[in-house]
Amino acid sequence: MGMTIGEKILAMASGKEVVRPGEIITAKVDLCMSNDGTTHLNIDIFENQLHAEKVFDPEKVIFIVDHNVPSESAKTAQVHKKMRIFAQKHNIPFYEGTGVCHQIMIEDFIVPGQLVIAADSHTCSYGGLGAFGTGVGCTDFTSVMNTGEIWLMVPESLKFVIEGNFKPGVYARDLILKIIGDIGANGANYKIMEFGGSAVKNFTIDDRVVLCNMAVEAGAKSGLVEPDEIAIEYVESRGRKAKHLYKSDEDAVYENTYHYNLDELEPMIAIPHCVDDVVPVTQIGEVKIDQGFIGSCNNGRIEELRAAAQILQGKKINPYVKLLISPASKAVYLQALAEGLIDIFVECGAMVLNPNCSVCWGSCQGVIGEGETLISTGTRNFKGRAGHPNSSIYLASAATVAASALTGKITDPRGQVL
Amino acid sequence: MNGNFTGRVWKLGDDIDTDIIIPTQFLALKSVEDMKRYVFYPLRPELAELIQPGDIIVAGKNFGCGSSREQAPEILAALRVGCIIAKSYARIFYRNAFNNGLLLLENNELYDSCSEGDQVSVDLKNSQVVLGEKTFQVASIPEDLLQMVEAGGLVPFMRKRNGK
Amino acid sequence: MGYTLTEKIIMRNTGRDSITPGELLNVNVDKVMVHDIFAPFVIEKFREMGFEKVWNPDRIVFVYDHLVPTSFIEDFRHHKIADAFAAEQNIKAVHRADGVCHQLMPELRYVVPGQVVFGTDSHTTTYGAIGAFSTGIGYTEMAAIFGTGELWIKVPPTLKFNIKGDLPKGVFAKDIILRILGDIGADGATYKAMEFAGSTVEGLSISSRMTLSNMAVEAGAKVGVIAPDEKTFAFSGVEGSRLQDLRSDSDATYEKVFEYDATTFKPVVACPSNVDNISDVEEMVGTRIDQGFIGSCTNGRLEDLEIAARILKGRKIAPFTKLIVTPASRSIYAEAAKAGIIGILVEAGAIMNPPACGLCCGRSGGIVSDGERVIATNNRNFLGRMGSPKSEIFLASPATVAAAALEGKIVDPRKYL
Numbered sequence: 001m002g003m004t005i006g007e008k009i010l011a012m013a014s015g016k017e018v019v020r021p022g023e024i025i026t027a028k029v030d031l032c033m034s035n036d037g038t039t040h041l042n043i044d045i046f047e048n049q050l051h052a053e054k055v056f057d058p059e060k061v062i063f064i065v066d067h068n069v070p071s072e073s074a075k076t077a078q079v080h081k082k083m084r085i086f087a088q089k090h091n092i093p094f095y096e097g098t099g100v101c102h103q104i105m106i107e108d109f110i111v112p113g114q115l116v117i118a119a120d121s122h123t124c125s126y127g128g129l130g131a132f133g134t135g136v137g138c139t140d141f142t143s144v145m146n147t148g149e150i151w152l153m154v155p156e157s158l159k160f161v162i163e164g165n166f167k168p169g170v171y172a173r174d175l176i177l178k179i180i181g182d183i184g185a186n187g188a189n190y191k192i193m194e195f196g197g198s199a200v201k202n203f204t205i206d207d208r209v210v211l212c213n214m215a216v217e218a219g220a221k222s223g224l225v226e227p228d229e230i231a232i233e234y235v236e237s238r239g240r241k242a243k244h245l246y247k248s249d250e251d252a253v254y255e256n257t258y259h260y261n262l263d264e265l266e267p268m269i270a271i272p273h274c275v276d277d278v279v280p281v282t283q284i285g286e287v288k289i290d291q292g293f294i295g296s297c298n299n300g301r302i303e304e305l306r307a308a309a310q311i312l313q314g315k316k317i318n319p320y321v322k323l324l325i326s327p328a329s330k331a332v333y334l335q336a337l338a339e340g341l342i343d344i345f346v347e348c349g350a351m352v353l354n355p356n357c358s359v360c361w362g363s364c365q366g367v368i369g370e371g372e373t374l375i376s377t378g379t380r381n382f383k384g385r386a387g388h389p390n391s392s393i394y395l396a397s398a399a400t401v402a403a404s405a406l407t408g409k410i411t412d413p414r415g416q417v418l
Numbered sequence: 419m420n421g422n423f424t425g426r427v428w429k430l431g432d433d434i435d436t437d438i439i440i441p442t443q444f445l446a447l448k449s450v451e452d453m454k455r456y457v458f459y460p461l462r463p464e465l466a467e468l469i470q471p472g473d474i475i476v477a478g479k480n481f482g483c484g485s486s487r488e489q490a491p492e493i494l495a496a497l498r499v500g501c502i503i504a505k506s507y508a509r510i511f512y513r514n515a516f517n518n519g520l521l522l523l524e525n526n527e528l529y530d531s532c533s534e535g536d537q538v539s540v541d542l543k544n545s546q547v548v549l550g551e552k553t554f555q556v557a558s559i560p561e562d563l564l565q566m567v568e569a570g571g572l573v574p575f576m577r578k579r580n581g582k
Numbered sequence: 583m584g585y586t587l588t589e590k591i592i593m594r595n596t597g598r599d600s601i602t603p604g605e606l607l608n609v610n611v612d613k614v615m616v617h618d619i620f621a622p623f624v625i626e627k628f629r630e631m632g633f634e635k636v637w638n639p640d641r642i643v644f645v646y647d648h649l650v651p652t653s654f655i656e657d658f659r660h661h662k663i664a665d666a667f668a669a670e671q672n673i674k675a676v677h678r679a680d681g682v683c684h685q686l687m688p689e690l691r692y693v694v695p696g697q698v699v700f701g702t703d704s705h706t707t708t709y710g711a712i713g714a715f716s717t718g719i720g721y722t723e724m725a726a727i728f729g730t731g732e733l734w735i736k737v738p739p740t741l742k743f744n745i746k747g748d749l750p751k752g753v754f755a756k757d758i759i760l761r762i763l764g765d766i767g768a769d770g771a772t773y774k775a776m777e778f779a780g781s782t783v784e785g786l787s788i789s790s791r792m793t794l795s796n797m798a799v800e801a802g803a804k805v806g807v808i809a810p811d812e813k814t815f816a817f818s819g820v821e822g823s824r825l826q827d828l829r830s831d832s833d834a835t836y837e838k839v840f841e842y843d844a845t846t847f848k849p850v851v852a853c854p855s856n857v858d859n860i861s862d863v864e865e866m867v868g869t870r871i872d873q874g875f876i877g878s879c880t881n882g883r884l885e886d887l888e889i890a891a892r893i894l895k896g897r898k899i900a901p902f903t904k905l906i907v908t909p910a911s912r913s914i915y916a917e918a919a920k921a922g923i924i925g926i927l928v929e930a931g932a933i934m935n936p937p938a939c940g941l942c943c944g945r946s947g948g949i950v951s952d953g954e955r956v957i958a959t960n961n962r963n964f965l966g967r968m969g970s971p972k973s974e975i976f977l978a979s980p981a982t983v984a985a986a987a988l989e990g991k992i993v994d995p996r997k998y999l
Contacts, residue, residue: 070906070933070941070948072653073443074969077951084902097904097933290658320665322679324651324936330928337925346916351651351679351936364946365651369658388655433768433856437964442944445619446649446656460966480769483802484964486704488623488720508802509773510704514720572722573630576729582632 002249004157005224006192009132009246013115021156021253030114030131030243032144033062035101036069037361038119040079043086045142055090056148062093062109064101069356072364099329099355102126102297106209107331111235112227113244117144121216122297122379127195128209129234130227130246135216155190155221156255157248158183161197164262169414171307172207173299173377173397175260176214177268181278183258189219191255194248199262200225205234206301213298214379217275267412269375270395273383281400281412290372292323292405293359293386294398299377300328300355302335304398309341311402311416312348318408319349323401324366326353350405362386375404421543425474425500428465429534430458432478434504436511439482439490450489450496457493471498474538478504478529481522482511491515495571501540503528503547503556516563517572523547523556584831586740587807588775591715591828595698603739603837608732609715611641612697617683618646619943620702620721621664627725636671637731643675643692644668645683650938653946681911681937684708684796684879688788689911694818695810695825700727705879705961707803710776710795711788712818713810713828718799738804739837740775741766742830745782747844752996754889755790756881756959756979758782758842759797760850764860765840772802774837777830782844783808788817789883796880797961800857849995851957852977855965863982866992872954874899874987875968876980877908877935878942881959884914884923890984891923893998894930900990905932905983906948908940932987944968957986 003011003018011019013027034042046052055061063083068076080096087094095104101118102125110116112130116123119141126133134152136144144150160179166172180187193215200208203225212223225231227245235242267281294300294308305327317323325345327333333355336342345352351366359366360378368374368387374394376386381393396404399413437460444456458465475494481504482490491514494502501521515522523540525547532538532549539548545558559567566575585593589601595609616624621644628636636642644664649657661678668676677686684705687693695713700706702724709716719733727733743762763770776798783791791808798806808814809829815822849863876882876890887909899905907927909915915937918924928934933948940947942960949969950956956968956975963975978986981995988998 070904070935070946071950071969072946073949074951074973077949077954077969081951081954088902094902096902098931319676319678322651333934334925334928337919337928342919342924343916346912346919349679349912352915352934353651354933354935364653367652367655367657369652369655369662372658387652387658435962435964437944437962437967441966442619442648446654446660446945448656448659460964460971480772480802483768483800484704484962486702486706486718486720487620488722491720506769506772508769509804510718510720510799513723517720517722572726573627576631576633576726580632580729 002251004248004252005246019154023154031116033118036065037067041138052146058092065096067357068364069097100297103328112242124215124222125213127212127224157192159254159257162199169417171397172210174268185276186219193220193223206303272392287410291374292401293376295326296360296378298379308398308402309344317349317405323350323405326358424539425472427536430477433480435484436490472500475502479506483508486510488514491518491520495520519571525556528554584833586830586834605737613699615643615701618660619648623721624724633729636728639672645677682879685910704799707798707806708796710807711791738775742777742836742839745780745842753847754979755793763858768858770801776803776806854974869992871957873956874905874983875941875958878960880961882910886980890980891926893984899931899987903990905987907932908935909937
């Protein structure tokens with residue numbers, strides 16, 4: 001009986017030939033990362049409860065300030081200061097204001113075959129490069145930071161076979177929203193979502209990350225795409241080498257297999273306040289919006305910015321709508337600048353933010369008020385996530401957000417894109 | 419305007435700026451009542467609890483320098499501070515204070531003679547401030563400004579103009 | 583007897599043949615500006631006063647800049663209230679995310695030379711740079727103007743600052759105004775008009791002149807005026823021939839005239855926590871800093887970003903040090919992007935924020951905690967202005983800030999120029 005990619009990575013990490021779903025293993029971690037959402041707590045536990053003196057490997061523990069950048073209060077600034085002091089003391093990689101943690105990890109650290117633990121739920125993004133990434137809480141994380149090891153239960157795998165081609169105006173974002181809508185917010189609880197099929201083979205890394213990033217929104221432990229030439233080229237162009245290029249065996253066991261045909265997919269939207277309450281944009285009716293957001297670890301990369309720019313070029317957004325655009329990293333920002341996309345955004349009336357979590361995290365930039373409606377490319381539309389408890393968040397693609405910012409109401413982007 | 423009153427002194431220094439009186443971070447609170455709790459927050463956060471109606475703030479030069487934020491005098495008026503006696507005032511604050519019914523008096527010597535907690539008496543009719551045995555002259559306030567303070571500020575003044 | 587520029591603007595406005603400092607008179611208001619923090623208060627007072635219609639909707643400009651982007655749940659309330667009022671009163675000039683009010687007012691030509699303008703913000707003195715009489719007022723007085731179109735003022739006496747000679751390398755308008763503030767003190771011009779003149783001032787760009795006028799209020803001044811010239815007329819798009827009289831007469835009466843030789847000027851910093859606590863940069867070299875800030879109505883313009891880019895080009899800011907850059911307006915951001923300036927700044931490690939007040943107003947955009955030090959191009963270094971009361975703020979030119987960010991400590995910017 002064969003193994004899936006996820007099982008193979010976990011077997012390798014735990015020094016075993018074979019692992020099976022349900023088995024509890026102790027695994028060696030390739031990298032661990034923590035951001036300013038929780039690191040102050042991790043440092044407290046590390047220093048005051050574990051009384052630890054050293055991190056397991058200063059090259060493998062990464063701190064990234066991305067949630068409240070630039071900070072909006074002395075309290076969050078205090079968290080950043082604490083991270084800076086710890087990073088200096090332990091001589092670990094430290095980033096501040098350079099981008100959303102998961103995008104930085106993908107650009108600078110992740111390679112196929114790794115096991116990566118981070119104190120953030122969207123760590124599953126790294127599956128886009130064929131690495132097993134999963135998010136943990138503070139206690140788990142602190143222990144990993146100290147020992148480089150973690151216990152894990154080997155999850156079942158679900159397979160998503162994607163065929164066909166996107167129609168204009170339809171994106172990977174619409175696909176993952178559609179999948180989560182179909183299987184539900186707990187449809188992959190504790191499982192691995194493995195994305196494959198002829199369509200995914202042609203997906204860019206950006207699109208693969210879009211799929212894996214939101215796996216956690218269906219409850220998954222991780223999302224994974226088989227690493228191939230596209231993944232190899234991505235890491236090698238950044239001066240890194242793949243650790244292992246695992247493929248799922250022909251006879252690997254999946255708990256369930258789902259089939260999707262992109263030719264049939266249309267723009268999708270998650271309506272308040274659940275990520276799995278997903279409908280086609282065409283069925284949404286007249287919904288006025290107050291704010292649009294393009295960014296986040298899910299949808300703030302160059303391809304999404306290009307899609308938005310294509311719609312916004314030479315136009316002005318609705319005067320009553322705020323459109324906030326936060327490229328996912330400094331590299332993405334510079335690329336967008338070089339391609340003239342930043343100019344397009346500034347001229348259409350959008351606010352171009354520094355790379356950070358921003359509206360998706362609901363703090364420090366673009367916080368929405370009582371009764372306001374946001375359409376966002378972020379990861380979650382939970383009640384109150386972007387500000388006041390009585391506000392509403394819709395999740396859609398960058399193109400749908402851009403089209404909606406022009407009209408002031410939720411708008412199907414098709415017809416506005418080539 | 420009621421010409422005589424006595425109050426307890428809170429003593430502050432030179433250049434008490436508007437950001438000390440009320441920091442920007444609290445300016446989006448819904449009401450002056452909410453902001454009141456943060457008066458002098460960067461410098462002496464405890465004062466918000468301690469200042470009682472009728473108390474007098476004695477300060478050095480250039481009181482109220484900085485921003486045009488009118489919450490600064492409005493909060494002091496809402497705390498029902500009896501008056502402020504400073505060596506000098508910044509211009510925008512000066513106008514804002516009278517427009518909000520907050521009385522400002524100017525005197526150069528009182529500051530160096532008094533201590534926090536002293537009782538000071540104000541006699542507006544004679545433009546005098548009395549501390550123990552000592553008497554200090556303050557610049558007289560034009561009658562129309564005093565009337566505006568007494569009326570509660572510029573808003574009631576305008577209402578009257580508009581026949582409301 | 584002659585008149586000063588300030589007096590002449592007031593005379594034009596009131597139709598008077600003569601005026602004297604100290605005189606109280608009513609002026610006709612040409613333009614007013616209200617920003618988002620105070621809009622709800624102006625509107626509330628306007629209604630309390632019993633007014634129903636504003637005197638002239640075309641003379642009112644709303645700018646949302648202090649609470650942009652919104653950082654806290656209640657921030658949006660200010661924008662909603664102002665939006666509703668603007669719609670009700672037919673006020674068309676509403677800028678929701680275009681930059682700092684004092685940059686937009688002259689840049690978009692809402693204010694032009696010779697006008698009398700009030701704003702609910704102390705740095706309204708900025709427009710003096712293009713020869714307007716402009717000053718900050720509270721929201722109650724603004725509400726009264728909304729209703730009546732008039733305001734009483736006291737004619738201020740004028741202090742003249744005559745600055746001559748070429749500025750040395752590494753010295754900018756910011757260094758001039760900080761130096762003046764150090765000399766006359768934070769109350770050195772209270773209730774007075776500051777007038778900047780002389781060959782140095784004539785040689786400055788409009789942007790640099792705005793830096794001077796902007797900080798006049800830090801000396802307590804009511805206005806900080808500069809006689810308009812061909813540069814001004816071109817900037818404001820007005821016919822200069824009708825405005826030739828907008829300059830002080832040779833026999834005007836000044837309360838005092840200060841003479842400066844610009845060739846002796848050096849880069850300076852305002853040390854914590856007063857704007858008039860001035861030291862030469864040379865004396866402060868080595869002072870550790872944690873964060874730099876380039877932006878605000880004082881120094882967030884294209885030439886400011888340009889000089890920072892010159893210093894940062896091909897270099898990286900110091901590890902564990904931040905540099906936050908916030909252009910003063912949307913068009914500045916766009917121009918800087920096109921000119922390659924933004925690329926240089928971001929490559930060097932700067933955090934680029936959208937045009938707004940940002941860190942200067944201390945609401946968001948890089949708030950600091952206990953023990954942190956900021957060097958910034960804005961106008962105030964008051965205790966706790968950027969966060970913790972236990973933090974410290976130094977004020978300097980964009981060149982000095984950029985150089986400090988490179989080394990994580992205050993250094994002489996001239997070595998990078």
